Amino acid sequence: MEQELKQYMEEQFMFEFDSEITEDTDLFKAGVLDSFGYISLIGHIEGEYGVKFGEEALLGNVAVTFAGLVESVASARRQTAESK
Amino acid sequence: MCGIAGFHASPLHPERYRDIAGAMLAQIEHRGPDEAGCFLDDRTAMGTVRLSIIDLASGSQPVGSTDGRYWLCYNGELYNYRELRAELAGRGVSFRTESDTEVVLMAWAHWGRSCLERFNGAFAFALKDTVTGELHLARDRFGKRPLYVARHGDAWLFASEMKAFLAYPGFEFAFDEEHLASTFATWTPLPAQSGYRGVEQLPMGEYLTVRGTETERGRWASLDLTGGEPPATEDEAVDLVRADLEAAVDLRLRSDVEVGVYASGGLDSSILAHLTKERAGLPPRTFSIQFEDAEFDETAEQEELTKHLGTHHSTVRVSDSDVVETFPEAVRHAEVPVFRTAFVPMYLLAQHVRSEGVKVVLSGEGADEAFLGYGIFKDARLLSEWHELDEATRMRRMAQLYPYLRHFSGEDGHRRMLGLYRQFTEETMPGLFSHQMRFQNGRFAVRLLKDAGDPFAAVQRLVAEEPGYAELSAVQKAQWLEFRTLLSGYLLATQGERMALAHGVENRCPFLDPAVVRRAASVNGRFGDPYDEKYLLKRAYGDVLPERIVSKGKFPYRAPDSAAFVRSRPDYRDLLADPGTLGDIGVLDERFVRRFTDRVFDSPPERIGTKENQAFVLLASTVWLHHWYVRGNARRDTPLAVPLYVVDRRSSALPA
Incomplete structure (x- = not known):
């Protein structure tokens, strides 16, 4: 999932994860994400990985780095599994 | 409306002043095709191309004070000129014309620089004091009329549009990287920025005085958004807003030629069309843009309004290819990088308005800023x-x-x-x-x-x-x-007066009357739901406008951006990413530009978001600005089409 998501983001937002833009880079500050891009990305993740981000994940201020996104997906999946 | 251009403290020989001033004015003749005139002395050359609106017969420029001390080259309209004229006449000042220009001149002669605080208008001017040798430059409080200033060696160049500088010997444009970065990030040039090295825009509400080798700068009008004491009740607020807007429209209907209205189908311009009909006593001619692309089109609202008011309405229908094919010429008039294409249809609209014989229009700029519409x-x-x-x-x-x-x-x-x-x-x-x-x-x-x-x-x-x-x-x-950014740097400038004046059409903005802006500041957020935009304007005019227009909600005026280029001109991919051009421009990142243009041209339009559209238009406009200005292709070598009237005070012209 991580590799696929990276590839999607690199293609969608026209950048490469490298020494300058890492998994911990704030993607807004790097000029990678904008409002439209963020909404599209969250939509993509929810649709592609079968999760639905709740308030906690969206408001947790982690979803603007790659690492934060991956952690949010994992967390949302755990919650989905627990609730089943 | 007019355009001004000139230079001061030039090392060039005064014998050349007339030809240079004439050539500079020829670059901006579209702003004032009716007349041209200039003032020359041994230190200064300055001139005006005039679009005759008030006092058609005797309002020619340059205009000088009766004692010959002050000379004025003026671009704009002083809406409260009759009141100021009466006040000055009461103080013993005599006038030779009926024009607002002479009122500006005599107000300065009488009150000095503090006259600016009395002005309600859209203006920029150059005024020469032949006794002190000072050159004064000043600009209106909201930046409705432009004034650019450039240093070239020891000389000061100034003009309503930068293209006039192309006619000054040896002057060349070069992109300013800091201006470009700021513009790309914030959408518009900041108040003092031009996009080019060594060229500044005189900020709104400011003046610049050149005195020998010294300069003095300052601000004569600040933007007061705190507002005064609010009205006690909502009904009172509604009455006051109506009264201020009526007065603002009355002042802007002062003209010796017909005044039309830009009617987009939105709330603000609909209010103006309604008020113009009420105040002038008959329905005005209205003008609007229709888009072939339904996503941007507001034809239904326009038709409902114009039918409701019974205006004489005409439209210009704009397609993708119209936007793309007109883009280069519209950018030539814009002169600065642009982040969306919506200014291009305004160029076509002004062309249509002028072809219909109308040269003054009211338009709704300022309502969203003053009454919190965004x-x-x-x-x-x-x-x-x-x-x-x-x-x-x-x-x-x-x-x-x-x-x-x-x-x-x-x-x-x-x-x-x-x-x-x-x-x-x-x-x-x-x-x-x-x-x-x-x-x-x-x-x-x-x-x-x-x-x-x-x-x-x-x-x-x-x-x-x-x-x-x-x-x-x-x-x-x-x-x-x-x-300070979007309104003055784009809406009033690129999308507003630069497109209108490209065809000799003057735009007037009643919502930017100082009293209206002050009133808005005192009522904003005090009445109604603050998340219901322009609540008080809707309250004030909801009963006289079609329900559809009042209840529609904010629908920003937009036009097709990158998709129009992709659909109608695929060759733009190569034009924008041409290695020779990019190398010549120098300031662009060639690798990213290529990747970006490939992305735009290879993706379905729904995958292209706002930021890509804005980046695309910024890139395309920068490439064209390089062609027009950095390479100098915007320069026109044809002389003025009208005779140049010259007030010659050079030593060589004086009797021996």
């Missing part, structure tokens, strides 16, 4: 209250923010917006809280530039140095930024 003001309010709201309230507010944007719609859209907005609830860009989201989005376009540095350094300096700015509320700061 989503960004609701953003600022919501973000500043964020921590006090529960999730249900936040979700409800989200639905009120941008109902016209597809990606922000529906329950999923609003839920996802929570995460987006959460990123901007703390001020991380000092002074720019309300605009952090917009400016962050602008970082993408900055990637087109090499070595951009900090693209927000200039705008942060601007707010840090503004007296009283820190004390404003979040919404007022947002307003201040809108007045």
